Amino acid sequence: MKTQDFDIAAAREQALSLVAQVLDEAARRNADAAEVSVGRSYGFSATVRMGEVETLEHENDQDFVLTVYFGKRKASVSSSDLRAASVADMVAAACAIAGEVSEDECAGLCDPDDLAAAVADLDLDRPWSLDIAAAVELATECEDSARAAPEIVNSEGASVNTVRALHCYGNSHGFSGGWSGTRHGISCLVVAGDDNGMQRDGWYSLNRYSPRLETPAQVGARAAERAVRRLGARKIASCKAPVLFVPEMARTLFACFVSAVSGPALYRKTTFLQDTLGKRVFPEWLCMDEEPLIPGGLHSAPFDLDGVGTRAHAVVRDGVLDSYVLDSYSARRLGLHTTGNAGGVRNLAVRSNAGGFDDLVAEMGSGLVVTELIGSGINPVTGDYSQGAAGFWVENGALAYPVEEITVAGNLKDMFASVARAGDDVDERASIRCGSLLLPEMTVAGK
Amino acid sequence: MAKALDLAKENLLESSGLDENSIGGVLSSLMVPGVDDAELYFQHSRSESWSLEDGIVKEAGFGVARGVGVRAVAGEKTGFAYSDEIVLPALMDAGAAARAIVQSGGDGQLQAWRKSGRRDLYPEDNPAASMGAPEKVALLRSMDEAARRADARVKQVMVSLSGTHDIVLVAAADGTLTADVRPLVRLNAIVVAEDGGLKERGVSGAGGRFDYNTLLERHDPRELVEEAVRYALLNLEAVPAPAGEMVVVLGPGWPGVLLHEAIGHGLEGDFCRKGTSAFSNRIGERVAAAEVTVVDDGTLPDRRGSLNMDDEGMPTQCTTLIENGVLKGYMQDKLNARLMGAAPTGNGRRQSYAHLPMPRMTNTYMLPGRHDPDEIIRSVDRGIYAANFGGGQVDITSGKFVFSACEAYRIEGGKIAAPVKGVSLVGNGPDVLTRVSLVGNDLKLDDGIGTCGKNGQMVPVGVGQPTMRVDGLTVGGTA
Numbered sequence: 001m002k003t004q005d006f007d008i009a010a011a012r013e014q015a016l017s018l019v020a021q022v023l024d025e026a027a028r029r030n031a032d033a034a035e036v037s038v039g040r041s042y043g044f045s046a047t048v049r050m051g052e053v054e055t056l057e058h059e060n061d062q063d064f065v066l067t068v069y070f071g072k073r074k075a076s077v078s079s080s081d082l083r084a085a086s087v088a089d090m091v092a093a094a095c096a097i098a099g100e101v102s103e104d105e106c107a108g109l110c111d112p113d114d115l116a117a118a119v120a121d122l123d124l125d126r127p128w129s130l131d132i133a134a135a136v137e138l139a140t141e142c143e144d145s146a147r148a149a150p151e152i153v154n155s156e157g158a159s160v161n162t163v164r165a166l167h168c169y170g171n172s173h174g175f176s177g178g179w180s181g182t183r184h185g186i187s188c189l190v191v192a193g194d195d196n197g198m199q200r201d202g203w204y205s206l207n208r209y210s211p212r213l214e215t216p217a218q219v220g221a222r223a224a225e226r227a228v229r230r231l232g233a234r235k236i237a238s239c240k241a242p243v244l245f246v247p248e249m250a251r252t253l254f255a256c257f258v259s260a261v262s263g264p265a266l267y268r269k270t271t272f273l274q275d276t277l278g279k280r281v282f283p284e285w286l287c288m289d290e291e292p293l294i295p296g297g298l299h300s301a302p303f304d305l306d307g308v309g310t311r312a313h314a315v316v317r318d319g320v321l322d323s324y325v326l327d328s329y330s331a332r333r334l335g336l337h338t339t340g341n342a343g344g345v346r347n348l349a350v351r352s353n354a355g356g357f358d359d360l361v362a363e364m365g366s367g368l369v370v371t372e373l374i375g376s377g378i379n380p381v382t383g384d385y386s387q388g389a390a391g392f393w394v395e396n397g398a399l400a401y402p403v404e405e406i407t408v409a410g411n412l413k414d415m416f417a418s419v420a421r422a423g424d425d426v427d428e429r430a431s432i433r434c435g436s437l438l439l440p441e442m443t444v445a446g447k
Numbered sequence: 448m449a450k451a452l453d454l455a456k457e458n459l460l461e462s463s464g465l466d467e468n469s470i471g472g473v474l475s476s477l478m479v480p481g482v483d484d485a486e487l488y489f490q491h492s493r494s495e496s497w498s499l500e501d502g503i504v505k506e507a508g509f510g511v512a513r514g515v516g517v518r519a520v521a522g523e524k525t526g527f528a529y530s531d532e533i534v535l536p537a538l539m540d541a542g543a544a545a546r547a548i549v550q551s552g553g554d555g556q557l558q559a560w561r562k563s564g565r566r567d568l569y570p571e572d573n574p575a576a577s578m579g580a581p582e583k584v585a586l587l588r589s590m591d592e593a594a595r596r597a598d599a600r601v602k603q604v605m606v607s608l609s610g611t612h613d614i615v616l617v618a619a620a621d622g623t624l625t626a627d628v629r630p631l632v633r634l635n636a637i638v639v640a641e642d643g644g645l646k647e648r649g650v651s652g653a654g655g656r657f658d659y660n661t662l663l664e665r666h667d668p669r670e671l672v673e674e675a676v677r678y679a680l681l682n683l684e685a686v687p688a689p690a691g692e693m694v695v696v697l698g699p700g701w702p703g704v705l706l707h708e709a710i711g712h713g714l715e716g717d718f719c720r721k722g723t724s725a726f727s728n729r730i731g732e733r734v735a736a737a738e739v740t741v742v743d744d745g746t747l748p749d750r751r752g753s754l755n756m757d758d759e760g761m762p763t764q765c766t767t768l769i770e771n772g773v774l775k776g777y778m779q780d781k782l783n784a785r786l787m788g789a790a791p792t793g794n795g796r797r798q799s800y801a802h803l804p805m806p807r808m809t810n811t812y813m814l815p816g817r818h819d820p821d822e823i824i825r826s827v828d829r830g831i832y833a834a835n836f837g838g839g840q841v842d843i844t845s846g847k848f849v850f851s852a853c854e855a856y857r858i859e860g861g862k863i864a865a866p867v868k869g870v871s872l873v874g875n876g877p878d879v880l881t882r883v884s885l886v887g888n889d890l891k892l893d894d895g896i897g898t899c900g901k902n903g904q905m906v907p908v909g910v911g912q913p914t915m916r917v918d919g920l921t922v923g924g925t926a
Binding site: 044049052053054055056057058059060061062063073074075076077078079080081082083086090093094097098100101102103104107132154156191197198199200230233235238268269270372374375376377379381382384386387388390404405406407408409410411443444445446447 | 497500503504505506507508509510511512513514523524525526527528529530531532541544545547548580581583584602603605639645646647648688690691692721722723725801803837838839840841842843844845846847848849850851868869870871872873874875921922923924925
């Protein structure tokens with residue numbers, strides 16, 4: 001069983017015919033407009049733990065989501081049951097529910113002029129000629145490499161997975177299109193131990209093209225190194241200190257920024273960045289561009305969930321907010337134009353003004369490196385920020401010792417305005433691409 | 448019991464042309480030599496949601512998830528596949544994929560079907576049908592009006608009502624053939640208040656395994672939304688919280704999230720079997736103050752975390768995790784119980800047919816102690832009173848956990864003083880309960896709002912505790 005054997009062309013034809021069938025059925029039931037998306041995904045993952053196969057999981061998903069409009073009233077239904085009779089029942093259910101809700105002036109499909117003119121081929125579908133036996137072999141190699149480190153005393157396992165997914169969308173403006181993409185990953189999570197206790201950490205590599213993945217041995221070695229360096233972590237005294245977020249944590253701060261300038265937060269007026277379009281949010285050197293059309297990009301997509309063509313554009317220019325993050329509905333609510341962001345940002349790149357992680361540690365001199373954040377202590381309305389953290393204390397421009405059981409706190413508005421450095425150690429695995437981020441001061445709570 | 452099984456058979460098997468014989472055939476094909484257990488998990492889940500914003504109900508939705516998960520277990524190995532189509536060829540394909548964990552072929556032995564007795568903790572009817580659409584719309588509108596009437600500073604109200612009806616059938620090679628029909632409803636309110644350019648939000652909610660009418664009998668919708676207003680207004684006045692380690696008094700009810708994070712996850716059988724939990728191999732050790740007893744109880748009538756049976760068809764139970772400060776037991780699913788030589792505890796749960804089961808909590812709470820809650824507050828000279836919480840998270844290996852307070856006050860000279868802004872509190876799971884110095888006599892369970900995430904799978908859970916004093920948690924403020 002290989003993902004390349006999954007007949008994507010046939011699946012796409014079936015999905016587009018389901019799109020047409022659902023739109024016809026909605027029209028037959030007198031809906032004024034309708035839109036439907038159909039998803040399919042197919043793949044598997046193999047997990048090896050302590051040298052033995054632990055799980056083989058096969059993924060085979062299908063679903064559709066339909067929204068119908070009767071004038072300014074709308075209702076949505078979703079289902080994994082694609083039997084013809086069930087689909088017809090779901091369309092009927094959507095039409096019935098729509099009659100019960102109130103009119104919403106802004107409800108409706110996207111503006112027809114915004115629809116993707118053509119579905120760009122972004123070269124996102126590159127199946128991996130991998131069968132389960134080969135996946136098990138790679139996962140074993142990955143975990144072996146991690147367990148080779150003498151301090152690694154236990155393992156949560158190494159996994160290799162590959163998925164091929166199809167995304168089709170159509171609406172009653174006459175638009176209908178689909179695209180497919182692959183996603184391959186190697187991950188490893190291990191436990192290091194000594195007399196003081198255990199520490200767990202891991203690493204993963206993720207790409208649409210399997211040749212671009214880090215090797216299993218590299219992933220395993222990095223997982224081990226990350227777990228081992230946490231051994232002997234201690235609590236530090238409460239203080240105010242500079243804080244350097246590694247790329248995986250820095251992007252969680254930018255994710256707060258993205259949701260704070262996104263449509264729903266703006267039209268609900270539930271954001272600490274209300275009315276900041278054209279205003280300074282970051283220091284003057286900081287720029288952020290969305291690049292949704294990068295060929296082979298992990299988060300690239302030719303059109304958004306409204307069927308709107310995605311396009312490269314600046315979000316932050318010279319520290320000033322240049323564009324909100326909007327879908328068609330929220331744009332209409334705000335009297336603005338959609339930015340092609342139904343479904344979120346795609347490859348949002350934060351431009352760097354510094355070297356890599358080591359350079360930033362050296363520049364910081366002394367302070368805190370944050371490698372892990374846990375909890376839900378972020379208030380999107382006020383920007384108040386307080387999260388559990390683990391990482392390293394830095395002295396004389398070098399990592400001195402690991403720390404844990406502390407919090408870092410501040411206010412996101414002040415944190416954004418004060419960013420000192422964005423590193424060039426950019427992590428391309430997530431929809432927000434950024435390097436390490438240095439903030440001059442946060443409150444650290446410990447002993 | 449018979450009713451749930453009949454309903455599940457009709458909905459999941461007969462409508463797909465299947466019966467006990469044909470699913471027995473699939474299980475038999477899975478039981479090749481070397482396979483210890485094989486299981487089919489059929490599910491048909493229907494859910495609806497209604498939401499109000501800007502004073503009008505403008506969003507409503509309905510969803511169906513239907514499919515079957517097929518699992519083969521051999522020693523520590525698990526093969527798993529699922530299908531959104533409940534038809535025999537898809538079942539056989541999924542079965543072939545799942546049993547690929549062992550290389551050999553040939554049909555194995557099945558145990559005769561064993562139809563077990565079952566609890567009756569909640570009604571079987573679809574909650575969505577318990578109230579008409581116009582009444583649902585009117586309910587949400589009345590809550591919007593109540594919030595705006597409560598205080599002129601209320602600027603935004605978002606209220607939602609949702610209900611799920613879940614029919615599951617479990618058939619396993621060990622003879623398990625059982626079903627459960629599970630209702631789950633939830634009412635939620637988010638309020639934003641504004642005063643002098645400052646904005647704050649308040650959140651409240653309630654739910655359980657019953658229909659909408661019971662929900663409204665138990666929780667007055669006006670009081671529920673007024674509670675959200677109260678939080679929002681309180682937070683408008685809140686001052687920055689202090690930073691550092693201090694005495695923290697936790698309020699009753701939902702603050703039991705602390706137990707869920709600090710010790711609950713670390714006592715799940717999978718982590719303990721693998722030795723990756725900070726609590727591994729510590730049964731019989733003292734892990735808490737003598738006054739502390741903690742249980743996980745899936746058998747409480749109509750609670751959000753309760754189940755008649757778990758997702759492996761095992762009856763749920765009340766499991767003592769900590770008794771008078773001593774670690775007593777772990778929470779198990781079938782796989783981990785077998786590998787650890789322990790009995791299953793009815794904690795095998797899964798998000799859906801498309802996910803593998805694993806040990807999960809149900810309703811986790813601390814039994815009441817002897818102290819009056821006011822006496823506990825009076826005992827603290829300087830500290831924090833955390834009356835209500837947001838969510839939490841734990842690293843089960845290092846044992847470090849965090850949770851966020853959304854309603855908190857300073858305690859000064861034994862009295863509750865100024866409200867402080869929401870903060871995270873961090874601690875160390877294996878020793879936090881040893882720092883519990885006073886346990887209140889006011890045990891309260893949460894209002895039915897909890898959802899727990901583990902390995903990317905979400906399941907509904909409950910928590911609870913009495914008021915409790917902890918001598919030393921790190922408070923993550925800025926002041």
